[in-house]
Amino acid sequence: MPKKEDLARLTPAESKPDPHSASMAIVRDVIRGLYEGRYVPGQRLVEPDLVKHYGVGRSTVREALKQLTADGIVVSYAFRGARIRELTRREASNLFAITEVMLGLVARQAAANMDSKEKKERLETHFQAIANHSEGDGHFAFLQHRNRYFRALVDIGENEEILRILPRLQVHLIRNRSILAPAERVRGYRGITRAVLRGDAEKAEKITRHYIARIASSTLPFFPE
Template sequence: MPVQNNAPAVQQVCHAITRAIRDGRLAPGQRLTEAEFTQKLSVSRPTVREAFRQLCSDGLLLSEPHRGVSVRQLTRRELDDLFVIRATLEALAVRLAAPALQSAPAELIRIQDALDQAQRTADLTEMSRHNLAFHQLFAETSGNTLLQSLLHRLTNSVYWLQFRVLVADDKVLHSNSQHQEITAAILAGNAKTAADIMAAHIDQTRLLVQSLDDFYFAPPL
């Protein structure tokens, strides 16, 4: 029997679609249907419809009259605008989270160790996974739920493009040096330095994403 339309079921569908986009199984511009996910995830149509609505609100999906729902495709300008905001918010998250992470650094050190191991073994999949955890840690530790929500929505918007960078460009492995610098600054109590490095780190990601072929972007508005 299909799961009834409730918050946990809706979130399961949201997570499944988000993972599929992050892993490259759903591409920008690809059309999604309620019937497909109703059957695939054994949930009701109202559940899938609500998940689509939430992901459209987050900016991950796009709903258009007479065309249905598809994976949102950003223009290059939209991507730049998004990364400018994201860099500012991620730097703020670092500043807010720094005191707590300095006094209780175990999780930060664990994630950094995992990133270092992924770099040593050139494991891009593991780098992607631990990179996401690294950035989420600052938002989650910031103590600011609105900031955490905003960063979640911004990150969702570029999941698929970031995945394309991770599988196609070994330069991402070398970006771990900035993770290491952020971690060292946090442990040394230099919150401002850590925040500045995070802003530069996000901008470096922006440049890597912008280096992708025009195929991955929507035409200019």
């Protein structure tokens, strides 16, 4: 559920609510809820329940569901409402395959463009945030560190098109089921970081793709055939 101050900021007392902003707050919260387990694949999203839960109007909820459907997170059925999309094993495998290739490219381009102390320090800072993450801080906090790490790689590699494509892959529908141990996660990111910092583009891509494939192999058995 969004923080009260977030909704208050969207609906100031002396102005009319902005339905689009409020609807996007719901979209962001549903995505976060997938990582935190508050929302799960296959779960029904009932309009009256969402209206009550988020304290907004029906039109705002419908706008949020429309956006979630367009993004592939929710599946809507005529006269039957909406549900969080539940991937089959094949669909999840396809998403992992695309993600593996794209993140491999991200690492390759970052390594090829690793030409300054500032870039190295930025990447090292984001890796350390991952390495120092405590499980007690929560899974969502780790995902924020991970997203900032890959955003840094994208920025260093100077491929803005990746930023337009990656959010559409809906990796939160697959990665929240990953069961890699924290130590193994850190080893994976350490290997990627070292290769990128050395400017070894080929190895950076290889290690990144291997890491994503490892996540896939540990995750896919949990998806239905």
